[in-house]
Amino acid sequence: MKKTRDGFECRKCGNMVHASTGIQTENMKKIERSSSIYVVDSSEDEYVKVSQVCPKCGNEEAFQWFSGISGEHAGIRRERTVEHFRCTKCSHSWSKTS
Template sequence: MFCEKCGKLLKNQGGSFICTSCGWVKGGQIGAKMQITDKRKEKEIVIVEDVNALRTLPTIAVKCPNCGNGEAFWWLRQLRSADESEVRFFRCTNSKCNHTWREYD
């Protein structure tokens, strides 16, 4: 949270948030406690399911490993840490196949 007066980062003290620069105080909720967790939550991988949304994706000439079709829709997702490359997803344009696969760098 940030100070509404000067914009600095607020510090938590005794359930309230205090600006160390200008002294502004934002009261916390009664009984509210901060929780520190060390577990990282993985985000779900969103795969496009709406056929109409697929038609707006770019296509590329690539062979489908499932049916052998020569064209697929593609999109990029950042699944790992920011210093690693994105993952390329492909979905076969053959409406009977619709196989989805990914490629890593």
Template sequence: MKFCPKCGTKLQVKRGKESLFYSCPKCGYEERAHTVEKSIETRRKDSAVKIVRKEADLNPLPVISMVCPKCKNKEAYWWLSQTRGADESATQFFKCTKCGYTWREYS
């Protein structure tokens, strides 16, 4: 990786008629490239590890005792959101831990 000696911007490799050269996209500085370095990263397919979990296992929301209006389950996730003006109270949302139904309660 080379940088422009005038402005410090990373130089880009350009192809000329007979050779390669470095060019600054900011100030227009150019210099002939005697060697161009190219880095290649390879990964073996079998070295990757895939972790699969249910979405419910990944839910970081707190749980509260609340009866779901749809399935009558007694637990729900909850969170607050400012859905109206800043001078008004926040809206509390609930999501059933069993069926996933979401409802809200205005404070």
């Protein structure tokens, strides 16, 4: 509902509710839910497994991916590659900047 000088107007249908003293407003939204929700996470399938020691648990296998960072400081443009890792055992994440 959108507040106007005469009362409140529905944004979807344009129905107008005229204001009078003692009006209370409530925001409610009805959500219909299905009986089951399935979450499929394929993010680990997208990464390569490499030999890398986890600094937290000592596991010797981790997922690896890269990202690029670019920026400028004092007029000098610089681009860096960041190597990211996530432990296959404890899910701890860390990175190395090159």
